[in-house]
Amino acid sequence: MLSFTGKRLLGLGHRVSAAAVAGRGYHERVVDHYDNPRNVGSFDKTDPSVGTGLVGAPACGDVMKLQIRVDEDSGKIVDACFKTFGCGSAIASSSVATEWVKGKKMEEVLSIKNTEIAKHLSLPPVKLHCSMLAEDAIKAAVKDYEAKKAKHSGNADQVEKA
Amino acid sequence: MVQGSFVTELRARESPLARTRALSRFASCCRCSPCSVAGRQFLENNCLNVFLIMRRSKNCSLFSLLRTSLKELVYESEAKRGLWLSASSLVHEDLHLHPRIPSDLLINTRSFSIPVKRFDCASNYGGPGHHDFTEFRVLNRFLCSSEAGSGELPKCWNCGGDAVSPGPFLACGLCGSVQPVDQSIDFFQIFGLERTYEIKDGNLEGKYKDWQKKLHPDLVHSKSEKEKMFAAEQSARVIDAYRTLSKPLLRAIYLLKLEDVHVDEEKTITDPDLLAEMMDIREAVEEANDSHALNQIQTQVEEKFEKWSRFFEQVFKMHDFDNAITATERMRYYDRALEEITKKL
Numbered sequence: 001m002l003s004f005t006g007k008r009l010l011g012l013g014h015r016v017s018a019a020a021v022a023g024r025g026y027h028e029r030v031v032d033h034y035d036n037p038r039n040v041g042s043f044d045k046t047d048p049s050v051g052t053g054l055v056g057a058p059a060c061g062d063v064m065k066l067q068i069r070v071d072e073d074s075g076k077i078v079d080a081c082f083k084t085f086g087c088g089s090a091i092a093s094s095s096v097a098t099e100w101v102k103g104k105k106m107e108e109v110l111s112i113k114n115t116e117i118a119k120h121l122s123l124p125p126v127k128l129h130c131s132m133l134a135e136d137a138i139k140a141a142v143k144d145y146e147a148k149k150a151k152h153s154g155n156a157d158q159v160e161k162a
Numbered sequence: 163m164v165q166g167s168f169v170t171e172l173r174a175r176e177s178p179l180a181r182t183r184a185l186s187r188f189a190s191c192c193r194c195s196p197c198s199v200a201g202r203q204f205l206e207n208n209c210l211n212v213f214l215i216m217r218r219s220k221n222c223s224l225f226s227l228l229r230t231s232l233k234e235l236v237y238e239s240e241a242k243r244g245l246w247l248s249a250s251s252l253v254h255e256d257l258h259l260h261p262r263i264p265s266d267l268l269i270n271t272r273s274f275s276i277p278v279k280r281f282d283c284a285s286n287y288g289g290p291g292h293h294d295f296t297e298f299r300v301l302n303r304f305l306c307s308s309e310a311g312s313g314e315l316p317k318c319w320n321c322g323g324d325a326v327s328p329g330p331f332l333a334c335g336l337c338g339s340v341q342p343v344d345q346s347i348d349f350f351q352i353f354g355l356e357r358t359y360e361i362k363d364g365n366l367e368g369k370y371k372d373w374q375k376k377l378h379p380d381l382v383h384s385k386s387e388k389e390k391m392f393a394a395e396q397s398a399r400v401i402d403a404y405r406t407l408s409k410p411l412l413r414a415i416y417l418l419k420l421e422d423v424h425v426d427e428e429k430t431i432t433d434p435d436l437l438a439e440m441m442d443i444r445e446a447v448e449e450a451n452d453s454h455a456l457n458q459i460q461t462q463v464e465e466k467f468e469k470w471s472r473f474f475e476q477v478f479k480m481h482d483f484d485n486a487i488t489a490t491e492r493m494r495y496y497d498r499a500l501e502e503i504t505k506k507l
Contacts, residue, residue: 054438056431058491061498063440085444085502129428136430 027122030092039098041081043067048152051145053137057129062086064094066137068101068109070145077101077109082137089127093117093134106142316344320389329354332396333376339385340377340392348420349403359417359475361407370404373397411493414474418490423483425490436492443499453507460503467496 026034042065043050053066062085069079080098084091096117101109114131117123123131315324318334318341326335330347333340350357353369375381377397382389406412418425431437443463450456474489 054432054434054441056433056437056440056495058425058429058431058494059427061440061495063437063444063495065437065441083441085441132428133430136432140432 026088029121030088030123033092033095034088038095039081040083040095042083043069043079043081048148049145051141051143051148053140053142053144055133055137055140057086057090057133059129060086062090062130062133064090064133064137066094066097066134066141068141068145070106072149075105075107077104077106087127087130089121089123090130090133092121093123093130094137096120097134097138101138106145109138110142112138316341332373332400338376340382340389340396342392343395343399349406349416352400352403353407355407357417357420359410359414359478361413364407366404366408370400373400410471411490411497414471414478414486414490414493417478418483418486421481421483423487425487431491436495440495440499444502447499447502447506450506456503456507460500460507463496463499463503467493467500470496 043052045052045067047069049070049072051068051070053068054064055066056063064086065083067081068077070076071078080101082094082098084094097112100112100117112135114128114135117134118128118131121131316331317324318337318339320339321334321337323334323336325331330351331341331344332347332352348357352373353364353366355361355364374397377393377400379390379393379397382393385393406416415425443459446459447456450459470489470492474486474493477483477485477489
């Protein structure tokens with residue numbers, strides 16, 4: 001179904017097979033995010049304009065990494081990428097999250113709710129925690145960026161004093 | 163389910179199987195317990211009637227489901243006095259009609275075989291002032307699940323024989339009839355093991371096969387509907403027990419469950435070290451191209467799993483449940499990674 005390169009980028013493994021899609025019905029949007037991965041990748045963690053959110057779900061052992069690149073002057077998120085190891089719903093949720101945060105201000109992004117993501121992807125009740133994970137990932141990324149900024153400006157002050 | 167007509171519908175059904183199906187739908191409705199006023203009203207109005215029908219149909223497992231729902235309703239508020247009186251009058255009715263409770267009229271699980279003299283004491287308690295209290299106590303005993311120290315051995319529903327110890331009472335030792343599921347018997351008891359994490363030489367497979375020789379549904383295909391249902395449930399439970407106990411991770415989680423430790427599965431994990439480590443492992447698995455590399459990673463992850471498994475054993479013994487939960491989380495992550503490796507190999 002996917003080319004090998006595609007699989008590698010997504011970090012998926014063999015989670016969703018063609019049979020599963022046809023029979024049990026992942027929503028077409030979920031399948032779309034799986035087939036056409038967008039924003040998969042990594043930014044440099046040490047870059048001061050990058051915030052990294054790393055979250056996990058205890059129930060299923062999923063790991064989700066969501067990174068945002070913020071423009072310092074405007075406070076807007078200019079780019080985002082993700083890497084998720086988990087089920088199709090988790091991957092789709094994080095993919096949607098990266099799409100939605102692009103071009104928004106950080107405060108706005110904090111108001112993205114997991115219910116919106118779940119509705120957009122028509123997630124069944126058993127997969128709602130995947131959307132929750134995506135929401136938490138966004139918040140964690142923003143928090144990480146803020147912490148970095150505070151530390152960075154703290155260091156700058158110290159340098160100036162010296 | 164249309165309110166009110168449900169009971170009529172139920173009484174109209176002749177076939178026990180149809181009645182069982184209708185009753186199990188009702189029971190699951192009770193369990194979902196809609197909080198709406200209408201929903202509650204429906205449960206109250208029908209619960210007792212259904213209770214009565216159930217008692218006569220002698221369907222144990224559904225009976226216990228309904229009993230739980232009724233118990234919840236009753237314990238909810240003082241205002242449920244009417245419910246108490248009705249339910250307890252059912253019990254009195256049983257006893258007045260049948261002073262010696264014969265085994266084929268009352269369901270013989272530990273919880274329900276109540277000797278007559280205890281009730282005589284209760285009802286002799288006295289006048290109208292004590293009425294509520296008596297009723298409540300009567301109902302309380304009727305509804306409470308198996309009382310420890312009541313000193314009664316469970317009896318076989320078929321031949322009335324006593325449970326022969328040792329071993330859990332899943333099938334009668336005398337007549338071979340499969341018994342209804344008793345939820346108070348935990349998985350460890352089914353396999354005759356201590357409630358510990360480490361099980362050496364448990365011979366799980368052997369015991370599992372022995373049980374299935376007595377409980378498998380195929381063996382009861384010529385017996386009554388009731389016994390077929392018991393066999394289906396009992397053998398399913400033994401399969402569950404076998405699966406849970408054979409895998410260390412599931413065993414650990416089950417042990418925590420038995421200790422009533424609540425694991426919040428909804429809470430997101432943000433531990434950076436664990437997550438970064440898992441990210442690295444999963445990425446490595448993705449990038450590994452040959453089985454040699456995969457096997458290497460597999461060995462490493464297995465080692466980590468072992469380490470945390472031993473840690474779990476230690477902290478669990480000391481009842482340090484917070485650390486025990488952390489250990490199970492870690493084990494679950496490693497287990498997932500190992501699953502992925504196995505898939506790839």
